[in-house]
Amino acid sequence: MTIEWEADELRGFEKFRLSRKDHALFFIENERDFEAQLYAIKAALSRNKEAEKKAVENIEHMRSQIDLLDPEDHRNADHLNDHLTDMFHESVYSDAAHSMSAVGMLAPFIESLFVAIFEAIRKVEEPTDEVDPRQNAFRDLYWNPQLVIKKGEFGNDLIRGIQELARFSGLEPFLPDGYEKTLTALFAYRNNMFHNGFEWPADKVEKFQNRVKNKHWPETWCYHSSKNDVPWIYYMSEDFIQHCLKLIDEVLDGVGEYLEKREA
Template structure:
């Protein structure tokens, strides 16, 4: 991690681009909430294990009662996991989206108006467009623009020359986060069967690691799809790495 005579790190430079947004506080809050999720999950699993042990030792009506309670807890755990997954994606996806909106807005604001940033690629020809620095938009080779935050972020990263400072799989990670966010936002915990099938196909087509998502099944078919702990940890790690890379990019360009 780089620094300078003022004692600022690469990450500090990236955070400064965001202006008044307190990214560090947001990340601490997210990590704290995720820790609470893990504690709640551990407590529920202990309850389920205890019920299973008691049911195995009991008999008669009481044994049936314990077994039914165990089934209910198992069923409930499916939806607790779904709620926690929805909460995680509901925190991480907006943070990533707002991160890049802020970063590119910051780069725009520090550029002298008489000297545009060194741009390359399709988007470079539209530098005068009022939405040029907005990653919600992507520009086509024909000059048309449309809303697509994933492609807009990637296009701006490539246009500005920031790509070499990004983790190798940053686009893949963002695709998984935004893709899953859209499904949970529109379909809740139990997606229509066709949407589950589409998302499974997307995972394969995009080459996302299989352990980025967990699943509950019913009758041998996918029922509920969760954002896994692996993907959550991976995303938080990549956020740290992207901040370091963005800060290094800024220091190199504006020493």
């Protein structure tokens, strides 16, 4: 009876197989829990989305209260309309704060994810037991996707670095189509928000607006509030947030497939 039970259990385990995403996570994790980080990011995004929903409901409630007033009740109407204006004004900045929160979590997560991916691939591509400081220093630079060679010197360019290392390592065919466009848009928005705050200088707004058009980024990725019919504050849309989360899953699935091919 016991032997039969153990045989059944073993047959069950024979059918068990790691998903590509899990395979990738096991491959890249080194004292970092990317899955736990991603859960925390999604939870924070969900809380911000609920807060935005509640703010919209409060604005709609205030509108309904104004509609219920007697047409001759100008005093209360003025008071409530002033309050409604304040609520709109506050929502402009609170939504910007949520956008900064989103890009502030997603951009560094994706950057650190690619750094970890190439760190792990390096260990497979270039296993070494000897300690050679000069050689290891070069390898550290070579396998860092944040760095590229520009005019004979190292410079910073994460997206180009990812592309170069992906081609060299054979990972490129397994990365999602158009990932470069997504990362370019994400980091362009991140840089503006983190260097300029919510309200960017007029020239930065115009430059970003032109970049959106010239790079043919989907209109659904970003939207803006306006002041005097001129773009004022740019936001990261819910569509773009979900697109970035999907990209993360697709990158991990791609790394898992890449590992399957290598290990076959």
